[in-house]
Amino acid sequence: MERGEKRVDGFRFLPPGLRAWIRSFIPQGHFTGPIPWTPLAKPLRQATMGLVTSAGISLKIDPPFDMEREKREPTWGDRSFREIPRHTTGDDIDVNHLHINTTYIQQDINVVLPLARMAEFEQEEIIGRLAPTAYAFYGFQWQSMAFLETAIAPIARKLRLEGVETVLLTPA
Amino acid sequence: MEEAGFSTVILTPTPEFHRAIGIPRSVAIEYPFGRPVGQVHDREGQRNVLLKTLKVLEDAQAPGEIWHLPFTWPEEPKKTAWQPPEMSPLIKLYLADIRHARQREAERENAKGPTDGRS
Numbered sequence: 001m002e003r004g005e006k007r008v009d010g011f012r013f014l015p016p017g018l019r020a021w022i023r024s025f026i027p028q029g030h031f032t033g034p035i036p037w038t039p040l041a042k043p044l045r046q047a048t049m050g051l052v053t054s055a056g057i058s059l060k061i062d063p064p065f066d067m068e069r070e071k072r073e074p075t076w077g078d079r080s081f082r083e084i085p086r087h088t089t090g091d092d093i094d095v096n097h098l099h100i101n102t103t104y105i106q107q108d109i110n111v112v113l114p115l116a117r118m119a120e121f122e123q124e125e126i127i128g129r130l131a132p133t134a135y136a137f138y139g140f141q142w143q144s145m146a147f148l149e150t151a152i153a154p155i156a157r158k159l160r161l162e163g164v165e166t167v168l169l170t171p172a
Numbered sequence: 173m174e175e176a177g178f179s180t181v182i183l184t185p186t187p188e189f190h191r192a193i194g195i196p197r198s199v200a201i202e203y204p205f206g207r208p209v210g211q212v213h214d215r216e217g218q219r220n221v222l223l224k225t226l227k228v229l230e231d232a233q234a235p236g237e238i239w240h241l242p243f244t245w246p247e248e249p250k251k252t253a254w255q256p257p258e259m260s261p262l263i264k265l266y267l268a269d270i271r272h273a274r275q276r277e278a279e280r281e282n283a284k285g286p287t288d289g290r291s
Contacts, residue, residue: 001234001236001237001238002237002238002240003237003238003239003240004200004239004240004241004242005240005242006202006240006241006242007240008185008187008200008201008202008240008241009202010184010185010186010187010188010189010200010202011188012202012249013185013204013205013249013252013254015255016274016277016278017270017271017273017274018263018270019277020270020273020274020276020277021266021269021270021273021274023273023277024273026188026189026192027192028192029191029192030191030192030236031191031192031193031194031236033194034194035174035194035195035196035235035236036174036175036196036235037174037196037234037235038174038175038177038178038179038180038196039179040179040229040230041179043230044226044229044230047179050178052173055206070261071261073261074260074261074262074264074265075262075265097206097256098256098258098260098261099205099256099260099262100205100206100254100255100256101206101253101254101255101256101257102206102256104206104207104212105206105207107212107213108212108213110209110210110215110218111206111207111208111209111210111211111212111218112206112207112208112209114209114218114222116215117209117215117218117219117222118222120219121222121226126223126226127226140260140262142262152173155173156173156176156178159173159178160176160177164178165178165179166178166179166180166181166229167173167178167179167180167181168180168181168182168183168225168229169173169180169181169182169183170182170183170208170209171182171183171184171185171186171208172205172206
């Protein structure tokens, strides 16, 4: 079900070739199977929120996401993940992603991982608490679900250990 | 993650894709890839996007809803420079397919004929 007056065109920024090609993969219409659902158990202003992004962000002190292997094997995407502490800024990170221009994220991490904005909301009591750790994985996963086991499952375990109740996901 | 017991919301520039795969709460935004929250150093703009996203997290009643945000990116698509400096390996691999897809779509557009009211 669609809500809101605008209809976002997810193809708007794609050049015509990519637009045509990608459109051919996406089934028309809404998914009709069962979708998991966990209602918010408490008001947001009491809840602990974690941030997760697929933008290929890593701390400079950690190994970067592997772009060289993807260049050698174009259908392989790094399926690991990284921990990003909540005070991290653009100066502390490497951003590796072969499918987007990463310079904007380097200049301002908040354009895809809004740590500073969420810290403000915590101060303003719009959310209860921002989790101590955010997580990044790599969004290019071509016809492979392996990343669910190697990235998403461990991220979920760690979020739970930090008492996270609600998660904002920001794809690159 | 929702199955693991978290209440999740995704801020997505690709709602057509997420609609097709089934996501608990989607907030659609017409922003270039890589900057779904907003422009570099635009604190106010980023806050506006996020406040609306958090509202969806609170207000959504049933799984599969897609809430479209009203914001318009201020640059023309060509000016956004969102694409990587070098063509991705996957695109290089599929370049012929991409060109064919483009051709087929152009042919479909031509077959429709002029759309300015003449016929």
